[in-house]
Amino acid sequence: MSNKTKPLIVIIVAVAVAAGIAVYWSRQSSASGAGSSDVTVAVNPGGGHIRGNASAPVTLVEFGDYECPSCGYYYPMVEEVLARYPDRVKLEFHHYPLIQMHAHALSAAMAAEAAGDQGKFWEMHDMLYKHQPQWARNPNPEAQFLAYAADLGLDANKFMRSLKSPDVEKRILEDIQRGSAAKVDGTPTFFVNGQNIKPLPTGVDEFAAAITAPITASK
Amino acid sequence: MKQRATAIGVVAFLGMVDALYLTVMRGMHVPCSVTGGCNEVLTSEYSEVFHIPLSMIGLAFYFTIFCLAVLDAFEVSHLLKWVFWLALPAFLITLVLLYLQAFVILHFCQYCLASAAFVTSIFLISAWPARKRQILN
Numbered sequence: 001m002s003n004k005t006k007p008l009i010v011i012i013v014a015v016a017v018a019a020g021i022a023v024y025w026s027r028q029s030s031a032s033g034a035g036s037s038d039v040t041v042a043v044n045p046g047g048g049h050i051r052g053n054a055s056a057p058v059t060l061v062e063f064g065d066y067e068c069p070s071c072g073y074y075y076p077m078v079e080e081v082l083a084r085y086p087d088r089v090k091l092e093f094h095h096y097p098l099i100q101m102h103a104h105a106l107s108a109a110m111a112a113e114a115a116g117d118q119g120k121f122w123e124m125h126d127m128l129y130k131h132q133p134q135w136a137r138n139p140n141p142e143a144q145f146l147a148y149a150a151d152l153g154l155d156a157n158k159f160m161r162s163l164k165s166p167d168v169e170k171r172i173l174e175d176i177q178r179g180s181a182a183k184v185d186g187t188p189t190f191f192v193n194g195q196n197i198k199p200l201p202t203g204v205d206e207f208a209a210a211i212t213a214p215i216t217a218s219k
Numbered sequence: 220m221k222q223r224a225t226a227i228g229v230v231a232f233l234g235m236v237d238a239l240y241l242t243v244m245r246g247m248h249v250p251c252s253v254t255g256g257c258n259e260v261l262t263s264e265y266s267e268v269f270h271i272p273l274s275m276i277g278l279a280f281y282f283t284i285f286c287l288a289v290l291d292a293f294e295v296s297h298l299l300k301w302v303f304w305l306a307l308p309a310f311l312i313t314l315v316l317l318y319l320q321a322f323v324i325l326h327f328c329q330y331c332l333a334s335a336a337f338v339t340s341i342f343l344i345s346a347w348p349a350r351k352r353q354i355l356n
Contacts, residue, residue, distance in 0.1 A: 007293040011286055014232055022239035029250050069262035101255055133264070 047175055049121050052082050052090035058211060061092045061191040063179045066109060066128040067102035067136050068187045070200075075129040077204045084208055093125065095175040096187050104141050107163070109172045111145040114162030118154045127152070221292050227302055227344050228288035234281035234337040241274035241330055249330070256326025263324050265316070273316075277334055280309055284341055303345040310342040 048061070062078065064071040082091055095112075097105030108128050115124030127148040128135070135141040142163070149159040162168050182191070190197040192211050201207035241249075241261065251257035260266065266273055284305060287298040313335045320327050 004295055007289045007295055010289050010293075014285065014289075015235070015282070018232060018235040018239055021236050022243055025236075025240050026243040029244065069258050073262065 047171070047178060048092040048094045049116065049125075050090055050092055051122055053087050054090060056085075056088050056090040058085070058089045058193055059092050059191075060089055060211065061094065061194075063094045063096035063175075063182070063184045063187060063189045065095075065097045065102060065105045065187040066112065066125075066132065067105040068098060069132070071188045072129055072132040074188050074190075074200070074207075077201070077207045080204045081208055081211055085211070089211060094178055095172045096179040096184055096189070097172065097176070098187060102136075104136060104138075106169075106172065107142065107145070108135070110163050110165075110168050111148070113168045113171055114159050114165075115149060115152060115154060117162045117168070118158060120152050120154060123152050124148060221294075223344060223347070224288045224292035224299060227299070227341055228285055228292060230337050230340045230344070231281045231285035231288055234334060234341075235278060235285060237330055237334050237337065238274050238278035238281055242272065242278055245272055245274065251329060253329040254327040254332065256320075256324070257328040257330060259326035260320055260324055260328035260331055263319075265319050265324065280305065281337070299345060302341065306338065306342040306345050309338045313338045 060078070060081065078091060082089055095109040097109045099106050112121055112124045112128060115121055131144075131148070135144040138144055145163065146156060146159065149156060179189070182189075188200075190200070197207075197210045201210055245261075249257045249261060268276065284302055287302050287305075290296050291298045291302075316331065317335055320331065
C-alpha cells in the first residue's frame with residue numbers, strides 16, 4: 001500500500017465511523033426524548049382546551065410550553081394534522097410551562113388563559129406560538145401580551161385582571177400536576193388516545209402517520 | 220507518526236461526531252441533561268448563517284482539519300501550519316458564540332460547549348511551538 005493511499009483509507013474509515021456513531025447517537029436520543037412508551041394518560045385527563053370537533057374519535061393531547069422552541073416547531077405540524085383530519089382528530093391542549101428554564105412561560109400560559117376568560121384562548125394560543133421569537137426575547141413581554149389582546153379585541157382591563165389572577169395561575173398549576181401524573185418530562189409531549197408518541201415525529205407526514213393508526217381503527 | 224498531528228486528528232474526529240450529531244438532529248428535540256438550554260440555542264437565529272446551519276459549517280471545518288492532520292501524520296505533506304491558520308478564526312468565532320450563549324440567548328448548549336472545547340484544543344495544539352522540529356533544524 002502506498003504512502004498516499006493509507007491516509008485516504010484512514011479518512012474514509014474515520015468519516016464512516018463518525019457518521020455511524022452520530023446516527024446511532026441521534027436514534028438513541030430520539031428514542032429517549034419523549035419518555036417511556038408504556039406511559040399512558042387517560043384520554044381526557046380533565047381540564048385542558050379542546051380544538052376541533054369535540055366528538056372526534058381521536059384525541060391528540062399536547063402538554064406544551066409557549067416559550068419552548070420545540071413546541072413552537074411542532075405548532076404548525078399540529079395545525080396541519082388537525083386540518084388534514086378535521087372530523088377525526090381533536091386537540092386537547094394542556095399547559096406545561098417549564099418555569100425553571102423559561103422565564104416567561106408561566107406568564108404566557110396565563111395570557112392564553114386570560115384570553116380564554118373572554119372566549120379567545122385559541123386565538124391567543126396561535127398568537128403566542130406564531131410570535132414566540134419576538135416576545136420570548138423580551139425581558140418584559142407583558143406589554144406584548146397586552147398588544148396581542150388588543151389585536152384580538154379583548155377588554156384590556158379584564159385581560160390584565162385575569163393575567164394577575166391567582167385562579168388563573170391555579171388552573172395552570174393543575175395542568176402541570178396532570179402532566180406530572182402522566183410522567184411528562186419535557187415539552188412538547190403528545191399522546192394519541194392515551195399513548196405517548198415516541199419518538200417525537202420529525203416531520204408533518206411522520207406526525208400524521210403516528211395518528212393514522214387510531215384513525216384507521218376508528219373507521 | 221507525529222504526535223501533534225495525531226492529537227489534532229483525534230480532536231477533529233470528536234468534533235466531526237459532535238457536528239454530525241447536531242446536523243442529524245437539526246429540527247428535532249435534542250436531549251440536554253447537562254446544561255438544559257440546547258434547544259433554545261440550536262433553534263435561535265444565531266444557529267445558522269445565510270440559512271446554513273452552524274453545525275454543517277462546523278462539520279466542514281472539522282473534516283478539513285482532520286484531513287490535514289492525517290496527511291501530516293502520514294508525512295504526505297506538512298500541513299500543520301494550515302491547521303493553525305484555520306483554527307485561529309474558528310477560535311475567534313467560538314468566543315463570539317460563547318458570548319452569544321452567555322449574554323444574548325441566555326442558555327447554554329452542551330454540544331456547542333463541547334465543540335468550543337474541541338476548537339480551542341485544536342487551536343492551542345496547532346499554536347504550540349514545535350520544539351522538536353526547531354531543535355532538529
